Amino acid sequence: MLKKLLKYDWKSVSLLLLILHGILLVYTLIGRLGIAFGLSGAGDTMVSSVTTMYGIAAGLYIFVYVLFIFAIVVATYVYLAIRFQKNLFSDEGYLTHTLPVSPTKLIWSKMLVAWAWIAIDLVCVIVSVFLLVLFKETSGSIGDLFHEFIAIFTGGYGTQNQIFMIILLLSMIAQLFGFYTTLALFSMCLGSLFKTHKILGAIVTFFGINTIFSLISTILMFVVPAWSPVTYETNGLTGSQQNGLFLCYLALYLVCSVIFFLGSRYILSKKLNLE
Known part of the structure; x- marks a missing residue:
């Protein structure tokens, strides 16, 4: 089916x-x-x-x-x-x-x-x-950029840069394909629970949850000293600190994606409202 x-x-x-x-x-x-x-x-x-x-x-x-x-x-x-x-x-x-x-x-x-x-x-x-x-x-310049990009992923610029780029890529994939897709579905499901203006409710829910997530991410950066903008401005972030920061983002995107998926399934199963 x-x-x-x-x-x-x-x-x-x-x-x-x-x-x-x-x-x-x-x-x-x-x-x-x-x-x-x-x-x-x-x-x-x-x-x-x-x-x-x-x-x-x-x-x-x-x-x-x-x-x-x-x-x-x-x-x-x-x-x-x-x-x-x-x-x-x-x-x-x-x-x-x-x-x-x-x-x-x-x-x-x-x-x-x-x-x-x-x-x-x-x-x-x-x-x-x-x-x-x-x-x-322009083929020469574009070719050079492409080779540099491949070199980063194959460790040509060091293991730290390789790990960082892999984590960054995975984080972007989790954000685009996981977080935003499941958030859109979850927002539509929550919007359906509104008695009136269901589409408006879905839009408000989408941007509201996205704003809350951004606030949590910002607070997290200030709470963890190693990721604080103050640390970045004074000493800069080391490779391991950068990797830790984006690993945290990756974990947040994945956890939120699972929560949004389960929330959508619960609403469709137990709280479906088509009125």
């Missing part, structure tokens, strides 16, 4: 997201053609006014491009949340909850689809950036 749920959830969200990411890639190709035109040296034969116009157009394009990437990332997350909220707690929810499937499978179906699209989103953004900047003239 989980396979059927995944298939349904995937189809219900993918069309619009495919169109949005397709637009991003088309916009990227337009920019690549413009940059290739500029690098070809055609601008050397242009009059000054035309060259100036080209520079203004390039600057405007980059500005819109950055905004577009940010909008795509946010839109993907928001659209998934809206679509899943409707599937679970709107009129559509009456049909969803009559299916012979457990709340656990409902949650896993939503999470797996969300993870897949978050991953696709990241890949599209990375491919888009590379398409825009990777030319013969």
Whole structure:
């Protein structure tokens, strides 16, 4: 049954997201053609006014491009949340909850689809950036950066840096795929308990819990002397202190993800409210 749920959830969200990411890639190709035109040296034969116009157009394009990437990332997350909220707690929810499937499978179906699209989103953004900047003239610099990045993970810059980058990467993955995904589902479940303004309740819950988490993280940094900003400003953080700090963040993200998952399952199992 989980396979059927995944298939349904995937189809219900993918069309619009495919169109949005397709637009991003088309916009990227337009920019690549413009940059290739500029690098070809055609601008050397242009009059000054035309060259100036080209520079203004390039600057405007980059500005819109950055905004577009940010909008795509946010839109993907928001659209998934809206679509899943409707599937679970709107009129559509009456049909969803009559299916012979457990709340656990409902949650896993939503999470797996969300993870897949978050991953696709990241890949599209990375491919888009590379398409825009990777030319013969820039390949050397980009290659050097890539080799340095790989060297850090393979221990080329020391074991401390390697461990730090691994912990940092795991922390970012836990935050994006674990913390924020389960928080969104948990917020929707809590929002459904409101008698009115359920969507507003979910939004307030999401930002409220996120704010509380940020406050706890900040307090933790000041409470633990080794992680205090005062220590950082005076002596700097050692490699082990940095690793300890981000290990703590990683643990917090994982623990919160489990709590949000269990909380969502409890509400869907015991406190479901579709009114």
